[in-house]
Amino acid sequence: MQKLTADSPAAKSADLVAANLATLRSLFPELLTETQDGPAVNLDVLKQLVGDRTVTDAEEKYGLHWHGKRRARQLALTPSTxxxxxxxxxxxxxxxxxxxxxxxxxxxxxxxxxxxxxxxxxxxxxxxxxxxxxxxxxxxxxxxxxxxxxxxxxxxxxxxxxxxxxxxxxxxxxxxxxxxxxxxxxxxxxxxxxxxxxxxxxxxxxxxxxxxxxxxxxxxxxxxxxxxxxxxxxxxxxxxxxxxxxxxxxxxxxxxxxxxxxxxxRTEEMNARYTNPDGDPRGAWKAIPLYADGERTNGRFKISSPSGRIHEPPANSHWRYAESDVLKLLSEDRIYFGRTGDSLPNQKLFLSEVRDGVxxxxxxxxxxxxxxxxxxxxxxxxxxxxxxxxxxxxxxxxxxxxxxxxxxxxxxxxxxxxxxxxxxxxxxxxxxxxxxxxxxxxxxxxxxxxxxxxxxxxxxxxxxxxxxxxxxxxxxxxxxxxxxxxxxxxxxxxxxxxxxxxxxxxNPAPAAGERRAPDVGFRVFKLASSNIREWDPQRDRLAESLEAAVDHLKTDRTEQDILYELLLKLGLDLCVPIETRPFAGHVVSSVGAGSLLVCLSPKIAAAEVETLALGIVAWHKELKPAGETTVVFRDSAFADDIAKTNLAAILQQHGLETVRSL
Ligand SMILES: C[S@@+](CC[C@H](N)C(=O)[O-])C[C@H]1O[C@@H](n2cnc3c(N)ncnc32)[C@H](O)[C@@H]1O
Structure with missing residues (x-):
């Protein structure tokens, strides 16, 4: 059973530096080299890849600079404790x-x-x-x-x-x-x-x-x-x-x-600009000028109105459409010559044909x-x-x-x-x-x-x-x-x-498909130091810290505190559904329909191990989660290493391979 400590990646918030290195590696595998302290970017290779001139650490580059910027960037990359x-x-x-x-x-x-x-x-x-x-x-x-x-x-x-x-x-x-x-x-x-x-x-x-x-x-x-x-x-x-x-x-x-x-x-005000003075069966419309400013070749033909009056675009303007298109618009009753049928032509823009939004x-x-x-x-x-x-x-x-x-x-x-x-x-x-x-x-x-x-x-x-x-x-x-x-x-x-x-x-028949009430609730969480005690011999005296490290979970924290820290550190949603069931007198939580099964009981007796493990196995079968399941226990809950190993062995026999302790 692998123990998760404060230093385990799974116990930390996201390691953004590692994620950035992984992105670089996937783009340019040759860019990363191994050093004593782990992977590092080889600046010489970077210069070769993108050209010498495009790599700079010069102070005088364009951008906003202020005292502490480097540290501020670093601050974003340091994981939270x-x-x-x-x-x-x-x-x-x-x-x-x-x-x-x-x-x-x-x-x-x-x-x-x-x-x-x-x-x-x-x-x-x-x-x-x-x-x-x-x-x-x-x-x-x-x-x-x-x-x-x-x-x-x-x-x-x-x-x-x-x-x-x-x-x-x-x-x-x-x-x-x-x-x-x-x-x-x-x-x-x-x-x-x-x-x-x-x-x-x-x-x-x-x-x-x-x-x-x-x-x-x-x-x-x-x-x-x-x-x-x-x-x-x-x-x-x-x-x-x-x-x-x-x-x-x-x-x-x-x-x-x-x-x-x-x-x-669209607002009511916008829609109110559309009316239907000619009772067009296509509904309300708005008149927009058929001419636009400026001379244009082929834009100055004659259009005759129903009253027989001949229209040309006003001086220094042109019709917005070619003659064939205007004829088509006329045939579709999309041109309006005013109430008298005699005025300068306008195009009818139908409300039903304009875009839904603005x-x-x-x-x-x-x-x-x-x-x-x-x-x-x-x-x-x-x-x-x-x-x-x-x-x-x-x-x-x-x-x-x-x-x-x-x-x-x-x-x-x-x-x-x-x-x-x-x-x-x-x-x-x-x-x-x-x-x-x-x-x-x-x-x-x-x-x-x-x-x-x-x-x-x-x-x-x-x-x-x-x-x-x-x-x-x-x-x-x-x-x-x-x-x-x-x-x-x-x-x-x-x-x-x-x-x-x-x-x-x-309609006296019952209304079908009633709408669900809006979610107006909220879960409150409060920032605090981790539930996992840091190994810190300088802070405490050595004997005390050795004793404290036996259970490296802080004693003033609840099982729920630890459970939600696990969700966060494993990257699960804080609102994921959680169900609980008791096995051998110990509460087991199933998170996200079985993707995580957690038992944080402070003490699990050797005699209870089998019943607990088989209960978890049966529940896991019932839940049938799509992906892999992680099972987590409290490390100090077991009387000895044998009980712990037994429990992990039973779970692993039944396909629950990933078993961790905290
Ligand atoms: C201008 S107010 C926001 C007002 C808000 N839009 C409203 O309608 O009420 C800014 C808020 O950010 C909070 N704030 C400042 N620094 C913060 C930090 N480091 N973390 C979280 N909140 C912070 C302040 O307490 C303040 O309430």
Whole structure:
């Protein structure tokens, strides 16, 4: 039985360096050479392959450079030593939901999500701190980011740090922000599907830096658009010079193609421009001029109207079609000469023949997608408060537009790793309720501590106190989701009821194929240090650490904690269905219909081994999983090595070859 330790690849988050090396090896096998420390890239071979001139380490190359960039890149490649602990008590509909709300620093969380969600996310929306000098910009720690996280969020006694904002006088103002953003964007890109898209909100402060970093991470060829969102429709007369009324939303594709961005639905207003003055049986139409500017040969023939009047295109213009095509249009009654049958001809464009959707523009007005005001009002109403506990939430309608454009697929995964008040999840709930889709959402939010002495945070502090929760932003996120979910579910049920009553009136037969209620639940997970104790003789005294290593799983962690760490490290979805059955008095969990069978009992007696093993074998036969099954036990559960070997032997005899212990 192979033992998984903190150093085993299966116990770690994704090793991105190894993945990059594997990609290089598959493209250019000769590029990799063996060294004492493992595989390495041979720079000389690289120069031969791509030409000397195209390999450079020169400082003066084009691009954005800042202090710490090399380290920031390295930070994205260092595996996480953390885990995500399940928190069903904070969740809604834990058993059935496929949505996730993860509390933690997003750098670590993005690393932990790599194995399970790489290449699976359709849409990422982020609204990071704009670096205004007032917002908190997370200081990563290259040495031990999990310990740093626990300190930053005061989850540890070790000193505790005063979280402070990144002020303009710090001397490293833009650098700090760039160092924070760069590794996160790199990790985010890995999570996107080939046809995935990222939208990032920003204002003038960091727009230029963000654009350059996104160009570097995604490639300028994958730039889709820089949207201007009209966040405010009033003028701030106390603005120093010009009142800023917009933010930007930068959009990049993982892999540019003609279909990464969809169309928007046509609006009532657009359709109202189509009428039917001549009672055409083909329905409403819109008149479009039959001529266009400029002279063109063959474009100046004569067209006669039903009244007998002869028309030629106006001066300096031409008919848009050749004469034969115009004759065809005339014969199909697709040319209109006005009510009198005498006016200049127009072509009839039928509503039934225009495309279902329209292209989005780069200007998104407050009327179309809401403003800062809309967002504040939305949040205050939902939470039932006078003062918004959140400074600048985004309106759900803004994010709904992104979903319409880039996550029309009914089973898309949508990720927001700077989720703030949770607007993105609310927007996903709304769209799903409207179109019956099963989009899933993953939110990540730092349990950023609220400061009762900061007057801008007083409303948030009061709200947390009112709901009896710790004073952190993540608590606001969860409460917003609970309330948004309940509201949307209630509205959906009322609608279904009304529709059913209507159907009853029209047709007393029962309505077939009732629509499933939208998934408005969410599973909460919290970032923590791994459940697997590190072998660390320096930290503890030697005798103590020897004793601790006997069971290298931390004693204050539950079986569920360990089970979900396994899912993460094996690359399974955190919402995969899990069933349990008892054998010989020990609970066995079947994950993903038998692809993983886990028993984390702390003690398995020698006499129980056979019953337990045969129970697992029988269940495995019943489940018939498609691929290979891994079976996992707790290493310290066995009385001795003989019991452990026996158990593995019985399982292996019955085809369960991959047996591991933790
Ligand atoms: C501008 S707000 C997002 C607002 C959000 N779009 C809304 O509509 O409510 C940015 C959020 O990112 C969070 N944040 C900052 N650094 C973070 C980090 N390292 N990990 C996770 N969240 C972080 C902050 O706590 C803040 O709530």
């Amino acid at each position: 953390g885990t995500l602990r399940p928190c069903p008590e904070d969740s809604v509909e834990w058993a059935t939901t496929k949505n996730l709300m993860i509390e933690g620093d997003n750098l670590e969380v993005l690393k932990l999500l790599q194995k399970s969600y790489a290449g699976k996310v359709k849409l990422i929306y982020i609204d990071p701190p704009y670096n205004t000098g007032k917002d908190f910009v997370y200081p990563d720690d290259f040495q031990d980011n999990i310990a740093n996280y626990l300190r930053q969020t005061r989850q540890t006694d070790a000193g505790g740090v005063k979280t402070s904002s990144n002020t303009e006088s710090s001397g490293r103002f833009h650098t700090d922000w760039l160092n924070m953003m760069y590794p996160r964007l790199k990790l985010a890109r890995n999570l996107l599907r080939e046809d995935g898209v990222i939208f990032v909100s920003i204002d003038d402060g960091e727009e230029n830096n963000l654009k350059t970093v996104l160009d570097e991470v995604f490639g300028p060829e994958n730039f889709v658009a820089q949207v201007v969102w009209e966040k405010m429709y009033t003028t701030k007369n106390d603005a120093s010079l010009i009142s800023t009324s917009h933010d930007y939303v930068l959009c990049y594709a993982r892999q540019m193609s003609g279909s990464v961005i969809g169309l928007l639905p 292209k989005a523009r780069t200007l998104w007005t407050h009327k179309e997608v809401g403003s800062n005001d809309t967002a504040s009002r939305e949040l205050k109403e939902l939470l039932g408060v006078q003062d918004s506990p959140f400074s600048f939430p985004k309106p759900t309608t803004l994010i709904q537009r992104m979903i319409q454009l880039a996550a029309a697929d009914k089973d898309s995964i949508i990720l927001d790793f700077f989720s703030g008040s949770g607007t993105t999840a609310h927007a996903v709930f709304c769209r799903n309720a409207e179109d019956g889709a099963k989009r899933r959402v993953i939110l990540v939010q730092l349990p950023e501590l609220l400061d009762a002495t900061d007057k801008e945070q007083v409303a948030a502090v009061d709200y947390c106190d009112k709901i009896g929760k710790p004073r952190t932003i993540a608590e606001l996120t969860k409460e917003r989701l609970r309330r948004a979910g309940a509201k949307i579910r209630a509205e959906w049920e009322a609608q279904q009821k009304a529709a059913a009553e209507q159907a009853d009136l029209l």
